[in-house]
Amino acid sequence: MRFLFLSFLRASAFNKQKQHATFVSGMTDASWVERAAVAALMASSLAITWRRVSAVVETIRGSRQTPDFEIAPLGPRIRRFLWDVVLQGKVIRERPLAGLAHAFVFWGFCAFALVTVNHIASAFGGRFLSPSGAFGHFYFGFVAVWAVLVAVSIAGLFVRRFLVRPKWLGKVSPESGVIAGLIFVLMVTYLSGLWFAEGSVSERLSWWLHTLALFAFLPLIPHTKHLHLALSPVTVFLKRAGFSRIPPLSGDEDFGLDTGKDVTRIDALQAFSCVECGRCSEHCPAYNTGKTLNPKEIILGLRDYLKQHGPGAEAPLVGAHISEEALFQCTTCGACEFQCPVGIQHLPMIVGLRRGAVNTGKWEDDFGTKLFLNLERNGNALGFAPSDRQKFIEKAALPIYDATQEYCLWLGCMGSYDPQGREIVLALARVLRHAGVTFGVLRKEKCTGDPARRLGNDLAVANVAEANIETLRAAGVGKMVSICPHCVRTIGEDWREYGAAFQIEHHSELLARIGERLPQSTGARENVVFHDPCYLGRYRNIYDEPRAVAGRTADVVNPGRSRERSFCCGAGGGQMFLGEEKGKRVNLERVEELVATGAQTIGTACPFCQTMFRDALGAAGGAAPPKLLDIAQLMAAALPEEPAQTA
Ligand code: SF4
Ligand code: SF4
Numbered sequence: 048m049r050f051l052f053l054s055f056l057r058a059s060a061f062n063k064q065k066q067h068a069t070f071v072s073g074m075t076d077a078s079w080v081e082r083a084a085v086a087a088l089m090a091s092s093l094a095i096t097w098r099r100v101s102a103v104v105e106t107i108r109g110s111r112q113t114p115d116f117e118i119a120p121l122g123p124r125i126r127r128f129l130w131d132v133v134l135q136g137k138v139i140r141e142r143p144l145a146g147l148a149h150a151f152v153f154w155g156f157c158a159f160a161l162v163t164v165n166h167i168a169s170a171f172g173g174r175f176l177s178p179s180g181a182f183g184h185f186y187f188g189f190v191a192v193w194a195v196l197v198a199v200s201i202a203g204l205f206v207r208r209f210l211v212r213p214k215w216l217g218k219v220s221p222e223s224g225v226i227a228g229l230i231f232v233l234m235v236t237y238l239s240g241l242w243f244a245e246g247s248v249s250e251r252l253s254w255w256l257h258t259l260a261l262f263a264f265l266p267l268i269p270h271t272k273h274l275h276l277a278l279s280p281v282t283v284f285l286k287r288a289g290f291s292r293i294p295p296l297s298g299d300e301d302f303g304l305d306t307g308k309d310v311t312r313i314d315a316l317q318a319f320s321c322v323e324c325g326r327c328s329e330h331c332p333a334y335n336t337g338k339t340l341n342p343k344e345i346i347l348g349l350r351d352y353l354k355q356h357g358p359g360a361e362a363p364l365v366g367a368h369i370s371e372e373a374l375f376q377c378t379t380c381g382a383c384e385f386q387c388p389v390g391i392q393h394l395p396m397i398v399g400l401r402r403g404a405v406n407t408g409k410w411e412d413d414f415g416t417k418l419f420l421n422l423e424r425n426g427n428a429l430g431f432a433p434s435d436r437q438k439f440i441e442k443a444a445l446p447i448y449d450a451t452q453e454y455c456l457w458l459g460c461m462g463s464y465d466p467q468g469r470e471i472v473l474a475l476a477r478v479l480r481h482a483g484v485t486f487g488v489l490r491k492e493k494c495t496g497d498p499a500r501r502l503g504n505d506l507a508v509a510n511v512a513e514a515n516i517e518t519l520r521a522a523g524v525g526k527m528v529s530i531c532p533h534c535v536r537t538i539g540e541d542w543r544e545y546g547a548a549f550q551i552e553h554h555s556e557l558l559a560r561i562g563e564r565l566p567q568s569t570g571a572r573e574n575v576v577f578h579d580p581c582y583l584g585r586y587r588n589i590y591d592e593p594r595a596v597a598g599r600t601a602d603v604v605n606p607g608r609s610r611e612r613s614f615c616c617g618a619g620g621g622q623m624f625l626g627e628e629k630g631k632r633v634n635l636e637r638v639e640e641l642v643a644t645g646a647q648t649i650g651t652a653c654p655f656c657q658t659m660f661r662d663a664l665g666a667a668g669g670a671a672p673p674k675l676l677d678i679a680q681l682m683a684a685a686l687p688e689e690p691a692q693t694a
Pocket of ligand 1 (some may be wrong): 378395
């Protein structure tokens with residue numbers, strides 16, 4: 048910072064002494080030949096730039112209108128724009144060093160806008176920033192500070208991209224190097240222009256080098272990934288409301304993203320905004336475990352499709368540019384969408400493309416077919432007879448909801464049929480009874496439709512969702528609570544498409560709220576490493592509540608990847624019900640990380656996560672694997688003994 052401050056002072060002092068330096072005062076003595084050359088170069092540069100920009104704009108405008116798009120409410124859009132674009136908050140928060148370098152380049156460009164216009168205008172006698180004026184005097188020095196910051200930052204980013212080469216950046220394009228070089232030249236020529244003596248050859252050369260770099264830089268922007276400079280502020284502002292929200296279909300003829308005709312303007316805008324930074328790939332559990340899926344390639348695949356076919360084409364989207372295998376490896380964990388600095392929403396696209404393949408019958412997968420049949424015939428994803436659920440409820444003496452209790456306890460497929468899921472339900476029931484919270488369960492429940500929804504089978508979701516909504520309305524259900532973040536998400540958000548608006552929360556939220564009624568241990572405490580479920584953390588923004596609950600009886604520690612950066616267990620997006628995984632199993636990768644913390648217990652808050660971890664612990668747990676407990680089980684274990692209740 049000291050260096051920058053000295054640069055600033057030096058530039059300011061220089062401006063006072065040499066107010067006629069060409070760069071600062073402008074090339075006011077330009078000959079007619081020079082003016083003609085500048086005009087010709089500028090016209091060519093702008094024409095090439097506009098040709099490409101207009102083609103992109105036409106592709107976006109030519110795509111179909113986004114049916115679910117609403118600009119209101121404006122408040123969150125403006126706040127996001129200020130944080131993500133103006134302050135570059137997301138870029139810096141998620142990758143501090145590279146993010147700060149990127150932010151300096153962005154802010155530097157903003158600062159440079161005025162001197163750049165002044166620079167060109169000066170050649171035609173239209174200079175409006177004068178070094179002799181107070182503002183001009185300050186501004187030229189101010190921009191000099193930014194020039195130093197941008198030059199250092201762009202050099203650092205160049206080294207990272209071309210020498211360090213993190214694997215998630217993928218193939219490095221030569222244009223990136225050219226662009227970085229041009230930006231560096233722009234900064235250096237601005238700074239050198241401040242120092243050369245007035246009227247010297249060096250000064251003139253510096254002015255011209257700056258001008259040539261500028262006119263070469265402009266057309267490269269829309270022809271490369273640097274198009275994001277123009278598009279990403281718009282993309283961030285206009286992105287769909289909600290996180291990883293699956294947009295509703297717009298009628299009986301809408302099957303999802305099948306051909307180019309189905310691509311919406313928002314999809315097209317987002318596809319052209321990708322800066323190829325690879326943040327999505329860096330955090331993707333599928334990409335990190337050697338699968339075909341790379342979320343960046345899905346976005347770039349859509350962009351290439353639009354470049355090749357234009358808007359509204361009839362060619363299938365899945366095929367040459369987008370791999371079907373990759374699409375169906377996604378766990379819908381949302382890490383990509385959470386990380387993307389330019390507002391690209393991967394999940395509406397990935398699930399939209401799955402919809403296009405499933406709703407039109409193009410996707411053929413034995414496991415997927417079995418899952419959909421289970422939902423249709425048995426009403427649950429695990430394929431059990433519904434009477435099994437009834438027997439469990441009776442054996443466990445769970446009260447039936449009759450609208451007099453505070454909560455309807457939604458069991459979900461895992462809580463109804465899976466032995467571990469049932470243990471979590473029983474533990475929660477004990478804790479609620481202990482805390483004096485009244486609850487009841489429904490006599491009948493079907494799957495919420497979560498796996499079918501994420502896999503893109505809209506008919507299967509509609510069937511189970513509508514049956515459940517009828518049951519819940521008939522039972523007069525008010526507030527609901529569930530042990531499963533997937534059920535909470537599907538009931539609370541996805542069912543809105545079917546007209547439902549139930550109030551449902553995850554048990555971690557309820558338990559945290561009634562925390563003072565729960566047991567607390569003050570003696571020797573074990574360590575619990577808490578795994579943030581994707582559908583509770585990133586999807587619902589619940590991070591502190593499960594930690595507060597677990598923290599009543601244990602010391603909570605975090606694995607390397609936690610909270611917003613949590614690494615998926617591998618079950619979501621229907622993966623739990625599909626076949627063998629390619630590459631390393633995602634649950635194994637995560638369990639190794641959890642076990643490496645040395646904690647005595649792995650704390651979970653999702654029955655899917657717990658099942659995935661139990662499978663993986665056999666391979667990664669060692670001779671003395673840690674215990675595996677839901678936060679409800681942690682609480683129940685600290686309660687005084689009561690007559691045993693088993694599944
Ligand atoms: S949602 Fe998760 S699994 Fe799917 S592409 Fe994004 S990061 Fe990868
Ligand atoms: S989709 Fe977003 S996070 Fe992924 S490479 Fe493109 S800009 Fe980066």
